[in-house]
Amino acid sequence: MKTDMSIFYKRRKELLDVIGNSVAILFNSIEVFRNRDSHYKFRSDSYFHYLAGFPEPGTVILLLGGKEQKSIIFCQAKDKDKEIWNGHIFGPDQAAKEFLFDEAYDISQISDIAPKLIAKFPKIFSIIDNNLCHQNMIHSWIDSNKKLKRSGYKSPEMIIDLARFMDRMRCVKTDSEIKIMQHAADISSKAHIRAMQFTKPNLFEYQVEAELLHEFMQNGAVEPAYLSIVASGSNACTLHYINNDTKMKDGDLLLIDAGCELDSYASDITRTFPVNGKFSPIQKDLYELVLASQKAAILKVKAGNRFMDPHEAALDVLIDGFIQLGLCKGNHDEIKETESYKQFFMHRTSHWLGMDVHDVGDYVDEEGKPIRLEKNNVLTIEPGCYIQKNENIPKEFWGIGIRIEDDVCVSELGCEVLSRLAPKEIKEIEDLVGAFNE
Ligand code: GLY
Ligand code: MN
Ligand code: MN
Numbered sequence: 001m002k003t004d005m006s007i008f009y010k011r012r013k014e015l016l017d018v019i020g021n022s023v024a025i026l027f028n029s030i031e032v033f034r035n036r037d038s039h040y041k042f043r044s045d046s047y048f049h050y051l052a053g054f055p056e057p058g059t060v061i062l063l064l065g066g067k068e069q070k071s072i073i074f075c076q077a078k079d080k081d082k083e084i085w086n087g088h089i090f091g092p093d094q095a096a097k098e099f100l101f102d103e104a105y106d107i108s109q110i111s112d113i114a115p116k117l118i119a120k121f122p123k124i125f126s127i128i129d130n131n132l133c134h135q136n137m138i139h140s141w142i143d144s145n146k147k148l149k150r151s152g153y154k155s156p157e158m159i160i161d162l163a164r165f166m167d168r169m170r171c172v173k174t175d176s177e178i179k180i181m182q183h184a185a186d187i188s189s190k191a192h193i194r195a196m197q198f199t200k201p202n203l204f205e206y207q208v209e210a211e212l213l214h215e216f217m218q219n220g221a222v223e224p225a226y227l228s229i230v231a232s233g234s235n236a237c238t239l240h241y242i243n244n245d246t247k248m249k250d251g252d253l254l255l256i257d258a259g260c261e262l263d264s265y266a267s268d269i270t271r272t273f274p275v276n277g278k279f280s281p282i283q284k285d286l287y288e289l290v291l292a293s294q295k296a297a298i299l300k301v302k303a304g305n306r307f308m309d310p311h312e313a314a315l316d317v318l319i320d321g322f323i324q325l326g327l328c329k330g331n332h333d334e335i336k337e338t339e340s341y342k343q344f345f346m347h348r349t350s351h352w353l354g355m356d357v358h359d360v361g362d363y364v365d366e367e368g369k370p371i372r373l374e375k376n377n378v379l380t381i382e383p384g385c386y387i388q389k390n391e392n393i394p395k396e397f398w399g400i401g402i403r404i405e406d407d408v409c410v411s412e413l414g415c416e417v418l419s420r421l422a423p424k425e426i427k428e429i430e431d432l433v434g435a436f437n438e
Helices: 007-021 045-051 080-086 091-097 107-118 133-148 163-171 175-197 205-218 233-237 283-297 311-325 333-336 424-434
Strands: 023-027 033-035 060-064 069-075 103-106 123-126 158-161 230-232 253-258 260-262 269-274 378-379 385-386 400-403 406-410 416-418
Touching: 007 023, 007 045, 007 060, 007 069, 007 163, 023 045, 023 107, 023 133, 023 311, 023 424, 045 060, 045 163, 060 107, 069 091, 069 107, 091 103, 103 107, 107 133, 123 133, 133 163, 158 163, 175 205, 175 253, 175 406, 175 424, 205 230, 205 253, 233 253, 233 333, 233 385, 253 385, 269 283, 269 400, 269 424, 283 311, 283 385, 283 400, 283 406, 283 424, 311 333, 333 416
Parallel strands: 023 123, 069 103, 123 158
Antiparallel strands: 023 060, 060 069, 230 253, 253 269, 378 406, 385 400, 406 416
16 A cells, blocks of 8 residues: 655644644664675654655655745665665655655755755754764754854754654554554554464474564565564563574463564564463463453553553552462562562563654653543553472463453543454463364
């Protein structure tokens, strides 16, 4: 489907209205070498893509505010020889026309043109990060204007972090963004189903990863949103396990945390299921506990509630369960107060989800309280339980890692679970696992 470029144009206009008499400068990422002569597949910087929609590395845009708002793009010049090797280059003329910019220039001219463009603005907005190249470029433009002060040149006196405006825009999704995220979650859910059907003892984790990627790509999502975690047995207790190179054992659980990226939007789903298709009694007890905590958390997702409400709800269920199973000693309040539950549940329940898997957006408000959820925020709900080998804990618990993660979109009355097609009830899972082998 061809992307509607007016979406990016409207976002630029919205931002220009907010920044007033200032200039915003955004840089796309550059290609990264994997090793000599060989690159990683290019992916645009999310902030840049959100406003530009232009897919070439090393591109820069300047958004000039004030009365005569203008969007300007600096991109690679057409280069027939280069295009023979690496494919189409838009070049400034086509870039301006197709991506709805008012002016476009060859990127090699940027240090001559940009200082003049920024001169009359008192403030620059840019994403402040650790990219010294970008900072140096802006500083050098300011510096070259300062050197011409005696000829009457002015220059911006302040660089302000653009993230404070853009994070807010990105964190509340439009209906068309939610549609894409729903589609991404549907594809990822199908991939989890495929992985369950394929799994059986003695396969390697990477063979299951291959099934996930197959389903993503067959459905038009050509990249995972992050490296897939396919963690059997005690590998699941390593939160960001990505080696995926262990042979899966009969009797182990398999934790899969995988989601595709579609049209620059992430999905992020975790399911945990038995490699042999049947939960053992102890695995079942723990799974039911994590599932109950996850459902309790989802019930707390609603516009107006605070970001940490789902986490608190999940935590309360988990703590009671840890007491009942003999994993935590003491009463509920003590365990919460001393945070002894962190031995088994050490991460938070949610993060924002969007163009980045851990998406941008504030987590606390101006008073330092957890921020209130708004309609069309998208976040994950992902409680878990991870039990490392420990002589104080019965042996049958050792090495069990369980996480259940869904993607949810906040509404006035509650939320829509975008990843609802990925099964998580015990019966559904047991019916699916290994189904390809029957
Ligand atoms: N997949 C990374 C996370 O769940 O946060
Ligand atoms: Mn995840
Ligand atoms: Mn997540």
